[in-house]
Structure formats: C-alpha cells, structure tokens
Amino acid sequence: MTPRFIAQIGLTLFVFVMLLNAAAVMVYFERKLAALLQQRLGPYRVGPKGLLQPIADIIKLMFKEELRPAAADRWLFALAPILSATAAFTAFAVVPFGAATTLFGLLDEPMLLQVADVNVAVLVLFAVTSMGVYGIVLAGWSSNSKYSLIGGLRSSAQMISYELSYALALASVLVLANSLSLTEIVNGQAGAWLGVVPRWHLFLQPVGFLIFMIAGVAETNRAPFDFPEAEQELVAGYHTEYSSMSFAMFFLAEYINMVTVSAVAADLFLGGWHGPFLPESLGWIWFLVKVGAILFFYVWMRWTLPRYRYDQLMSFGWKVLLPVAVVNLLVTAAGVLYFGL
Amino acid sequence: MTAMAPLEHYLILSAILFAIGAAGIFVRRNLITMLLAVEIMLNAVNLTFVAFGRALGAADGQIIVFFVMTVAAAEAAVGLAIVIALFRHRESLHPEAFTTLRG
Amino acid sequence: MLFYLFGAIAVAASLLVIAQPNPVYSVLLLIASFGALSGLYVLLDAPFVAAIQIIIYAGAIMVLFLFVVMLLHATKEEPEGVPAEAGSPLVLPARGAVRLGAWLAVALGIEFVWALASARESGDFAGGSVSSVSALGRLLFTEYAFAFEVTSILILVAMVGAVVLARREDPPDAGGAATEEGAR
Amino acid sequence: MLLLIPLLPFAGFLANASLGRRLPKAVSGTIACSAIGASFVVSVLSVTRLLAQPVEARAIAQDVFTWISAGRVDVAFGLRLDPLSALMILVVTGIGSLIHVYSTAYMHEESDPEYARYFSYLNLFAAFMLVLVLGSNFLVLFVGWEGVGLCSYLLIGFWYRKPSAADAGKKAFVVNRIGDFAFILGMLLVFATFGTLEFQAVAEQVARLAPETVFGTLSLITLLLFIGATGKSAQIPLFVWLPDAMEGPTPVSALIHAATMVTAGVYMIGRNAVLFSHAPDTLAIIALVGVATALVAGTIGLVQTDIKRVLAYSTVSQLGYMFLAMGVGAWGAGVFHLYTHAFFKALMFLGSGAVIHALHGEQDLRRMGGLKHDLPVTYWTFLIGALAIAGVPGLAGFFSKDEILFRTFTSGHTLLWVVGVLTALLTATYMFRLVFLAFHGVRRGDGDHGHGLHDAPPAMAIALVVLAVGSVLAGYIGVPHALGGSNQLEQFLEPSFRAGAEAASHGETHASLAIEFGLMGASTLAAVAGIALAAFFFLRRPEAAAALSERFSGVYRLLLNKYYVDELYDAAVVQPIRRTSEGALWKGLDVRVIDGAVNGVGAGVFGAGSLLRRLQTGSVRAYGAGLMLGVVLVVGYYLW
Secondary structure: OOHHHHHHHHHHHHHHHHHHHHHHHHHHHHHHHHHHHOOOOOOOOOOHHHOOHHHHHHHHHHHOOOOOOOOOOHHHHHHHHHHHHHHHHHHHOOOOOEEEEOOOOOOOOOEEEOOOOOOOHHHHHHHHHHHHHHHHHHHHHHOOOHHHHHHHHHHHHHHHHHHHHHHHHHHHHHHHHOOOOHHHHHHOOOOEEOOOEEOOHHHHOHHHHHHHHHHHHHHOOOOOOOHHHOHHHHOOHHHOOOOHHHHHHHHHHHHHHHHHHHHHHHHHHOOOOOOOOOOHHHHHHHHHHHHHHHHHHHHHHHOOOOOOOHHHHHHHHHHHHHHHHHHHHHHHHHHHHHHOO | OOOOOOHHHHHHHHHHHHHHHHHHHHHOOOHHHHHHHHHHHHHHHHHHHHHHHHHHOOOHHHHHHHHHHHHHHHHHHHHHHHHHHHHHHHOOOOHHHOOOOOO | OHHHHHHHHHHHHHHHHHHOOOHHHHHHHHHHHHHHHHHHHHHOOOHHHHHHHHHHHHHHHHHHHHHHHHHHOOOOOOOOOOOOOOOOOOOOOHHHHHHHHHHHHHHHHHHHHHHHHOOOOOOOOOOOOOOOHHHHHHHHHHOOHHHHHHHHHHHHHHHHHHHHHHOOOOOOOOOOHHHHHHOO | OOOHHHHHHHHHHHHHHHHHHHOOHHHHHHHHHHHHHHHHHHHHHHHHHHHOOOHHHOOEEEEEEEEEEEOOEEEEEEEEEOHHHHHHHHHHHHHHHHHHHHHHHHOOOOOHHHHHHHHHHHHHHHHHHHHHHHEOEHHHHHHHHHHHHHHHHHHHOOOOOOHHHHHHHHHHHHHHHHHHHHHHHHHHHHHHHHOOOEHHHHHHHHHOOOOOOOOOHHHHHHHHHHHHHHHHOOOOOOOOHHHHHHHOOHHHHHHHHHHOHHHHHHHHHHHOHHHHHOOHHHHHHHHHHHHHHHHHHHHHHHHOOEHHHHHHHHHHHHHHHHHHHHHOOOHHHHHHHHHHHHHHHHHHHHHHHHHHHHOOOOOEHHHOOOOOOOOHHHHHHHHHHHHHHHOOOOOHHHHHHHHHHHHHHHOOOHHHHHHHHHHHHHHHHHHHHHHHHHHOOOOOOOHHHOOOOOOOOHHHHHHHHHHHHHHHHHHHHHOOHHHOOOOHHHHHHHHHHOOOOOOOOOOOOOOOHHHHHHHHHHHHHHHHHHHHHHHHHHHHOHHHHHHHHHHOHHHHHHHHOHHHHHHHHHHHHHHHHHHHHHHHHHHHHHHHHHHHHHHHHHHHHHHHHHHHHHHOOOOHHHHHHHHHHHHHHHHHHHHO
16 A cells, blocks of 8 residues: 555545536536526525535435336446446546646655546547447437437437547647647647747647537537437437436536546647646646636537537538548648648 | 466457357347357457467557458448348348348 | 456357347447457557557447447347248258357367367467557558558448448438438 | 650640540641641751761661560660661651641541541651651561551541441551561561561671572561562552552541552661662562552553542552662662652642542542632642653652663663653653643533632642642752762662671662663653653543543453452452351351350359259358358368
8 A cells, every 4th residue: 555556546536526526516607607698697595606506406316216217128227327427437537637746745756637647548538438428329228218219319429420520630639749648748738939829739720629629519419519408309318218316427427528528628729737827736727727718618608509400410510520620630740740840 | 567368368268259259140130139249250350469469579460450440340331231221121130031042 | 367357258248249139238248348358458568459449349330230229129139930941952941050050150169279278389478569559550551551541442432332222212311310320 | 866756746646636625626736737847857956967977877876765675585666867767757757747737727627526536646647657767676667567557547547437438447457467467477587587676787697698599588588578568568469458548538648648658668678678689589579569560550540530549559650660679779769769759749649639628529530620720729739740750850750760760771670671661651641641631621520619619728738839849859869970960869878778887889880871861861751752642632632532442441441440459359368268257167166166165164054053052042141150160170170
C-alpha cells in the first residue's frame, strides 16, 4: 500500500463523486439558466435560491416504484441503463483535468490528475464512447415498445453517424499534436504565440472545433439534435418505459457525457488547464472555467434552437459534416507535412 | 508486467475459439447467428496473428489484424445486406429456406 | 493470471453465442467475447489492436448486427422443420450434414490442440514488443501501402454493394432505417 | 533532330485523331498542315546540315532506342540521313505539304469529324513514309512500309460507305500483303545470310563478294525483295490494286498513289543498290518487268475513260520506267525520275482533282471537254504537267526520262530501249488524249454543270502553281553533260549507292556526244509524235478514233478490260482458294472436326454435370460440412 496507490484510489473515487456532483449541479444549472433565458424564475423553493432542488430530485427518483413492462426482456431491460452509465463514467477515466501534482509534497513524484494515463487515451475514449450506444439500443429494444424502439434506433444511428465526424475532427488535432495521449496533447498547448495568443488548437483548427462541437452535441443526443427523446413524436424516446433509478441512470449518463465531451473539448482545443495568471498547480481552475463555458453553451443552445427533423440531421451528418471533416483532416495533414506546423 | 502465459496457451485458446465458431455454423439455424460464428472464427485467427507477432517481435501481426478487421467489416455489411434482401423474399432466416438454386 | 481470466470469458461467451437461440443475446455475448479478446491484446502489448478491436468490432460491426436483428425481429429461431428433399443417395440430408459438420468442427479443434501439444519446440515471447501506434502507422503506409489501398477499394465496393442489395424496390421512405444501416 | 521529322506529323495525327471530332475544320486542317510544314522545315534544316559535310561522308545517323535485343538479334530503331533519303524526305514533306494545303479546300465538304479523320490519316501516312525513308535498317524500313500500306488502305477506303471504295481498300491491302510476305522472307534471308539488318553493314559485306554469275542466295534475296517492291510499287504481276485505289480522295491519289508511297519499292532497291548490283539475274528480271509494266500500263491507259484511271495507269507505266532504270543499274537516273515524276504526277492528279471538284464528282472523260475556258489555272498547270511527262525538252520529265533511256541504251539493252521509246510515245499520246478530251473541244456532259463552273479555290490553286513551277524547274538539277550541265543530282546521290568503303570505281559511262544527242532526238521525236497522234485522233478527227476502235475491236476490248488480269487472278487464285475453304476447311474441318470436338466436350461436361449436380443441395450447411471435412482431412493428414 504505497502512498501512490492510495492516492490513485483516492483520485478515482474523487472523480466518481465529482461526476455525480457535476450531474446534479448541471441539473440545477440548466434549470436556472433555462428559466433565465425564458424570463422565468426557475426552482427557488427548495433551499436558498432553490439550491437543494437536485437533492430533492434524487430523493424523489429513489423513492419511485421501479416499473418494468410485462413484455420486456428482463435481463436486457436491467442491463441497458447500467451499460449507459458505466460507459459514461469510464469515458472520463482517460480525461486529464489538471497538471501533475505531488499533492502538497505527499508523493515522491508528481501524479497526473487523470484516472488512467494511457498512451492511446484517445482511442480508449472512442472505444468506451462507442460502447455507450449499446445502452441506448438495448433500452429501446428490450422495452418492447414502439416509441422506445424507434427512439433507440434513431439514437444509435445518429450516434454512429456523428461518431465519424467526431473522430475525424479529433484526428486532425492528433495530427497537429503528433500524439495519442491527452496529457501530451494538453501540454503541447502550453504557452502563447507572440506572448498574447494562447497556443490553443482552437486557433489552428477552427473548423475542427466547430465540427467537434456539432458532432459532440449530436453524440450526446442534446438539443437541437435530441430526436431519440423527441417528446412530440416519441413521448420520451428510448427511456419511455424507464422509471425510478433506471431512469436516473440514463439521466446521469446524459449529463456525464456532456461533461466528458466538454472536458475533452477543453483538453483538445482550449489548452486544458493551461492559462495565464494562475500557477500550474491551480490549473484545474482554468480547466473548470473552460468546461463550464462549454456547458453553458450546451444549455444555451438547447433553450434557443428548435429541433431539427430526423432526415435533415442524417443528411447533414453524412453529406455536409463528414465531407467537411475529411477535407479538414486532409488540409491539416498537408499543412503539417508542408509547413511543419 | 507479470509473467506472460506461454505462446501455446494463446494458440490453444485460439484453436478452441475457432472450433466454437466452426461448430456455430452448423448448430444454429439463423443466418445472422451463422454470420456471428464467422466473426468468432475471424477473431480466433486475429488472436493467433497478434500472438505470433508478439512472439516474433514484429508488428506485421497487428497490421494483418487491421486488414482482417476491414475485411470483416466489408463482409458484415454485404452479408447483412444480403440477409435483409433474402428476408424480404422469404420472411425467414432459416438457412434451408434458400435452396432454390439446388441442382 | 489475467490471461486465463480473459481466455475463460472469451471461451464461455463464444460458447454461449452459439449455444442459446436468441440472436440479440448472441450479439451481446459476442461483444463480451471481443472485450475479453481486447484484454488479451493488451496483455500481448498490442494496445492499438485492443482499441480498434473495441471501436471497430464491438462499436461498429456489432451494432450493425444488432440493428439487423432488431429490424427483422429475428429474436426467435425457426425450428429445424425443413425436410430434406427426397433424392438420389448422393444427397447429404441437411440434418445429417449439420450433425456431421458440428462434429467435424469439434474434430478440427481437437486436431489443432493435438498439433500444438505435440509441437517439438516451445514458443516464448522473447521477441520485443511493437506497441507504438506511430510504428504501426509507418509500416501500414509504407510496406503495406498497396494492401491498404486495395482494402479501401474493397470497403468502397462493399459499401456500394450493401446499399444496392438492401435497397427496397419501391422508393424508400425518407430516412428509412434499412438504407441508413445498409450504408454502413 | 532526325526523329523530329517523322514525329511532327505523328503528333499531328495524334492531335487530330484524339481531339479532331470536336474541332472545327479550320483548326484540324491547320494542325495537320502545320505539322507536315514544320516537318518540311526540319527536313530542309537537316539537309542543309548534311550538305555542309564533306561529299564522301555525308550521313547523319541517330539511334533512337534499342528496339530488339535478344541473343544474336540486335536491332536499333535507327534513323539515317544520307543523300538518297535526303532527296526522299524533301519530296515527301515538300509535296506532302502542298497536298495537305490542297486538301483543306478539296475535302471541305466533309463533316468535321470526317475532315479530322482524313487529316489524321494523311499525317499518319507522312509519319510512316518518313520512317520508311529514314530507317537505317530493314526492320525500321519495314515498319514504315507496313505503316504506309495501312494508311493507304485507310485512305482508299476513306469513303467506306461506298462499297467500291471499301472493296478497293481491301484489294490494295490483300495484294500488298502478298508482296509484303515476299519482302519479309527476303528480310529474314538477309538476316540469315549477313547476320545483320543494317543497310550499311549489309552493303559493306556484299561489296566484298563478287557479283553472282549464277542464280544464288543474293539473287534469291533480291528477287524476294523485288517481289515486295512490285506489290508496293504496282508492277507486274501485282499492279492490279493501284487503278482501283483511285476510289480514294484525289489528293490521296496524288500523294500516296503517285508521288510517294508507290515509289517506296524504287527507293528500297536504290537503298540496296550494292546488294542488287551483285545479282545480275535479278537486275535483268527487274528491267524486263519494268519495261513490260511500262508498256502494258501505257496501252491500257490509252483507252481508259476515267480521268483518274488514266493517270493511275500512267503512274504504273512511269514506275515501270523507274524499275527499268534500276534494272539496268542506272540508280541515279531511276531516283531522278522518281523525283521529277513526283512533281508532275502530283500536279496532274491535283489538276484532275480540280476538274472533278469543279464538275461535282464527274470523272468520266467522255462527259468532259472544253474546260479550258472555265478552268484556266487548272488547264495551264495541267498542260505543263502533261508536257513534262510526255518528255518535251526543257521540262522536268524530259531530263529524267531521257537519262533513263540513255543509260538503257549505253548499257547495251537496245531492245529495252526500243520498247522504252515506244512507251514514251504512248505516254505522250494517252496524256494528250486526256488533255484534249478534257479541256479542248466542246462539252459533252449534261447541261446541269454547264455554267457556274469555278476554277480551283486559292488553296488548290497555290498547290497547282507551285507544282507546275516544280515540274518545269525540277529537272535542272540533273542536266546531263551533253547539254552542258554537270548532272549534280546524280553526283549528289552517288555515295548512297556505294558501300562506305568502296571507291567511285565505275564512273559515268561516257558515250559519244553524237549518240547522246541522237538518243535525245529520238525520245523528243517520240514525244512530239505522240502529241501529234493524240491531236489527230482526239482534236482533229474524233471520229477516226472511234473508227479505229471499231476496226480493232478485239484489241480495243482487251485494252479496255485491262488485259483481263483481274479476271485471270480471280479464276486462278481467288476461286480455287474460296472453293477449298468452303468445301474442305469449312464443311469438312470446321464443321466435322472442330465443331464436333467442341460439341463433344460440351456433351461430356453436361453429362458429368448432371451427375455432379446432385451434390448441389442448396443447403449452406451441407456445403460447410463438405468444407470442414476437407479441412479436417488435410490437417489430419499432416498430423499423421
């Protein structure tokens, strides 16, 4: 039981708890922000300024009855939310969120603020994300309900379609950074050009960033790409038949996925924990600020833009986004090759 | 890294998986499951490639796995498209339902 | 040892793939088997293969299978009721062929294991490992460049073929799932 | 540099063949003309460089690439410019350019794609012809030889929708193939005998041998080569294709079937002068064949009614003259005649083309007449050509023809000389028959072409005038000593007819001036008499000609039907082959043996298949079981 081992376990637990918290905070954040955008008050009864609302929500969900349709496939119906949530949590494991630290000298050598430092982190991220599809597909199918099935199929088709553009946008960053390790990619963005402009990949990859954000929104099934749960058509999509904690897990997964995508975007394009004014050891504050900004953007979009039509989404993904992503990757590769960027 | 299992064990595992895949073709009466059995066989071969590649210290084993996966993807796409087309004609996935071309 | 854990998972999952009748479970069990294989690849110092095993096999190909299963509602297996056509003695009755084939598969497995067991030399992992993705990439785009290009053509052909095969004769409804899935 | 000469027209061919369909006529015509024109310029530059070299070593060689290198065979794709080929490339590119220009107007009524096709063929022909004359060995020459044959076929059958044109093309091709076959045999024999195909090397080896007194290898080689030449140059017995070749467009007849391609045989003999001079037997045959062809063709030309056919027989006849010259060893004289003939015969073909053009396709002499007022340019230029070919003193034909006859006489072939003079008389007669029938007298054709005849358009007129000037002046580079000249051309060509090392041993045979003037007088007399004869029969008393043909109706019909040669060939060669093919090969071998074998195999396969198809159960798993069985057995075998 070396200190390092203990620190690693502590870090893992910390991330787990923080992700749970993040989901709760996001719920509050979203409801408040939505209210603001719609000129309402939002939750304000539970606790000061409604701050305890998420806790109330959780308690409510926990005490609800767990329902299962009679014709549902028992095992898969139970497995689906677990898969979803597991994939969401696991994906964050490879995302670094702060500079290496010795925890105030407790450790002999610095430890990365990242649950698992894998040298093929980006690939692992993909692998885990692609597993998330199964949760949704199985939820849709095992419910044995047409709303769920259509929602599940739509969702997975959408995720698979946009995963390509997502991956290609990411790949162009990989080409720039010449590494598959997220930590290395972040460290490559330290410093600034001419002392003013941060060396973020955002400035080298504006198109890539845009593609990444669009595909990220579609990946997480958020508005304006939230067909799987389009209320008007599908009641609530793949989780129509779910209730209580199973539903909570899907809910959790969705919010954690948002956080993950935001965190990855911050790492890949916005320089991660690097930023001016703050010492390296407090870099995680920068990281939180950046993730928060992207999350704000998410919520803002959801309450501002109308929903697309499903066929528009698919044709946009295959006929516009994917070609643009391919061209972007080619141009990036050519640029790296000829200008040695 | 802990001590690795000997190469033979990887190969035996691969042989067992291959046999399972081969048997699957005959045991199941569903075209889709039969295709799945083919995938098992392909993966058994992949395991052999990677194990041998590791044993010989060469990267070629991994490269070939890459190609096998590509071929598997193409095979799955075309195979499943054929299954869908067949299903439209016969409303069945039973392999013996498609024997119109027998001699 | 992790090898035996993963190996056992792979064998058990694969056995269940072919041993139970519901294709949805088969697909999921196969994914589990792939996960175990991916673990084995990590043990073999091939993290890249492990990752693409999950991304491509489990994440893309198996989704395709799952879709087709769901699309065709093929959750139940049909009975082996198709009678073998009465014909000349040369015809192998389907039932007999099936039984023979299954036993032959077992025989093949036994042969392989036997062959390995009787091998004179014992292999070990003395050779160094090549786990760097850039080394693989370099090899792929130099020595195997031709194969790589040919594979890309194969994929293109497969894609076109799948679209054509899965297309309905009547005009497809907008965003029909079948065409979308066939295209992948 | 040398390579450019054939390459430029070839580039023109590629351009017109690939893009021509979509180009307007002006563009494709310009491409073709500038390609051959540029080739002409390059040729002139090359010849200038050649002239700058010392007389004895005048040659520019270029090995483009190693073509075949296998064991003993080592052939380079070599080009070589020496005096003989210099003259030839100037003729080919010079006259070729004029004919290209002429064609732009003559072919103007064709559609754009057809127009481009025509010019692409014409350019391709020029390219091959230049390869033929520039080739430094037999094989390269043969490439050009076959290439011009191909182009000739394509251009004769240019209007392939007309059955007669398509047939004529096929006939030319087939007849040429017979000659080519002999040529290939000769070539192989050269290689077998000398171990090389280079002209220079062969000549040097031959020069060391004594001339054959009895018929031997050299004679056989030269005879085979000569048979090849009779095919290409339309000599007895293979001359039958040339008159039919007149189905092609008239400029093609002028370029290919009068000025250049048909002289390839003469050129080839001249190129191998050393070889041929060592085979006196062959030379005798060549001389005999030449003079016989000249006479036969001349007599046929006397009665033909198609304006182009008359010219075609005239061409055959003049080619006979050239072969006569070759046969008596007067290489220079033969090539001289080749060169002057190119001018006036091209001129006359183009003139006849202008006539046909003006009359909207009318080719029958009996429907012409009186055209000299309507077509003055054509008339005067044509007249110059006729005078030149007839051998009227002062014009090109006189010098060259006289040179041939003089050399024939001085080499002791008095009989050949007599026939030659007779033929000269015939030449003058039929040529002026043509002139008088077409241009003098009154129009005998239908009234519908009566007015609105317009003379040659500018592009055609330019070509005619330039060629007419050439027909007058071309002879002056070969004025014989007797007339105070120095016979420059012959001296210029002399090195080409000797092996490199051989000294100029046998100089010019110096006959006495009296004999030379006498002979000149005789041929002049023949020319004048011929013209007078024509004037009498076809200008003064046309009915006398009719009466004459009445009285000798047998001879007349014999001549009109070209001595029944085509019919003879049909009965002797074509029909037997056809009967054998039909009776033995088709109904016997093909139907019984080959079809029987094929059907038998089919039946066998069908029988085996009907047995094996029972294995085809249609059950995937049964197939799989079979596969597994095989795998298990094979693996088991190796384990055993």
